[in-house]
Amino acid sequence: MSRVLIVGAGHAGATLAGLLRQAGHRGPVELFGDEVDLPYHRPPLSKKFAQGELEQWLRPAEFYREQDITLRLGEHVVALDTAGRRVHTASGDAHDYDHLVLATGAAPRRLALPGTDLAGVVSLRTLADARILRKCVVERRALVIVGGGYIGLEVAAVARANGVNVTVLEREERVLARVASPRLSEILAGHHRGRGTRIVTGVRLTGLTGRDGRVSGAVLEDGTEIPCEAVLIGVGAEPRDELAAAAGLHCDHGVVVDGHARTSDPHVLAIGDVTRRPGFVRLESIPSATEQARQAVATITGGAPNPAEVPWFWSDQFDLKLKIAGLVPAEPATVVRGDPASGRFALFHLDGGALTAVESANSPAEFMAGKKFLASGTRLDPVRLADPATPLRDAVA
Numbered sequence: 001m002s003r004v005l006i007v008g009a010g011h012a013g014a015t016l017a018g019l020l021r022q023a024g025h026r027g028p029v030e031l032f033g034d035e036v037d038l039p040y041h042r043p044p045l046s047k048k049f050a051q052g053e054l055e056q057w058l059r060p061a062e063f064y065r066e067q068d069i070t071l072r073l074g075e076h077v078v079a080l081d082t083a084g085r086r087v088h089t090a091s092g093d094a095h096d097y098d099h100l101v102l103a104t105g106a107a108p109r110r111l112a113l114p115g116t117d118l119a120g121v122v123s124l125r126t127l128a129d130a131r132i133l134r135k136c137v138v139e140r141r142a143l144v145i146v147g148g149g150y151i152g153l154e155v156a157a158v159a160r161a162n163g164v165n166v167t168v169l170e171r172e173e174r175v176l177a178r179v180a181s182p183r184l185s186e187i188l189a190g191h192h193r194g195r196g197t198r199i200v201t202g203v204r205l206t207g208l209t210g211r212d213g214r215v216s217g218a219v220l221e222d223g224t225e226i227p228c229e230a231v232l233i234g235v236g237a238e239p240r241d242e243l244a245a246a247a248g249l250h251c252d253h254g255v256v257v258d259g260h261a262r263t264s265d266p267h268v269l270a271i272g273d274v275t276r277r278p279g280f281v282r283l284e285s286i287p288s289a290t291e292q293a294r295q296a297v298a299t300i301t302g303g304a305p306n307p308a309e310v311p312w313f314w315s316d317q318f319d320l321k322l323k324i325a326g327l328v329p330a331e332p333a334t335v336v337r338g339d340p341a342s343g344r345f346a347l348f349h350l351d352g353g354a355l356t357a358v359e360s361a362n363s364p365a366e367f368m369a370g371k372k373f374l375a376s377g378t379r380l381d382p383v384r385l386a387d388p389a390t391p392l393r394d395a396v397a
Helices: 011-022 061-066 127-138 150-161 182-193 242-246 286-301 364-376 382-386
Strands: 004-007 029-033 069-073 077-081 086-089 094-096 099-102 106-108 143-146 166-170 198-201 205-211 214-220 225-227 230-233 237-239 268-270 312-317 320-326 333-339 344-351 354-361
Touching: 004 011, 011 029, 011 069, 011 286, 061 069, 077 242, 099 286, 127 150, 127 230, 143 150, 150 166, 150 182, 150 312, 166 214, 182 198, 182 312, 182 344, 214 230, 268 286, 286 312, 320 364, 333 382, 344 364, 354 364
Parallel strands: 004 029, 004 099, 029 069, 099 268, 143 166, 143 230, 166 198
Antiparallel strands: 077 086, 086 094, 106 237, 205 214, 214 225, 312 320, 320 354, 333 344, 344 354
């Protein structure tokens, strides 16, 4: 019976451990995590951090005992010996494996700027980070968010809903510039501004000022200082591929894997945010992590490979339940279905009639139809697609 070691106890790693048992794997399964908490859901960290709903465990502790999954929480893996097939931990222990799965995720990108070590400055990746942020919101501290990505906008929505003064600083000319269409960026920025969020684009942060060791202001390139009592740094994440790179595995802005979660070493797999898959930019989403966990199970157990899925993810901002499928092209030809002003709409992005992505808000039917169209390569008629009175099935070209 093969011994499987999983390095990383986030959603990808914990899901894989459970799916291995579900698939009938009876060999030893050991799950290593840097944090001491049980594996937990990550989306509440930015979506529900002010509601006291942070500690949402992926599985109760009893599950791991009943399934004979060894949890090694708070145990940091520091090196991989791929030749000897073992991992080394910070405590000096060595653990052998038959299959090693890297699920180390990604870490918040740091800013090498003055003042980022002041109290009240936080990134958002762990329960500990979210607890600090919740305290800032509960105490109504004026908040500056550096970075207008999905995490930053989700936090802004929660903070504004709790009466916090929020300023979002984005160096690009629009929020979500790297991950959303220009039309969705415009709609969401307007939605936030209409609820009191200050959004400043095309600006660059040069540093943070402090008073008595706590942050008190954010300084822009033109010398403007924005007073604040808390700062969230949300400028993206970097794959935690240092273990893989040091072990000589093929890495390129993430651990490079194939469609079966295999790395350049036949005994090492990788899943989740740390990976870079063929045909994709690096994907950071729960659905992607779950899909790759299933791929890894099939590879380890010799089961039938899983078909590739359409990439998708979701975001909650105020009353908008956003769901996005596919990858938005750089210059999309966008068809708007529904009325963005009503808060219920879908943006279909076409390339010569072929759907490349759908971005939706409070429109589950449009999202599901778009996801199916993407999977099947269905071509759509833009005129009929734009008419909400026309059933989606009749918009097929």
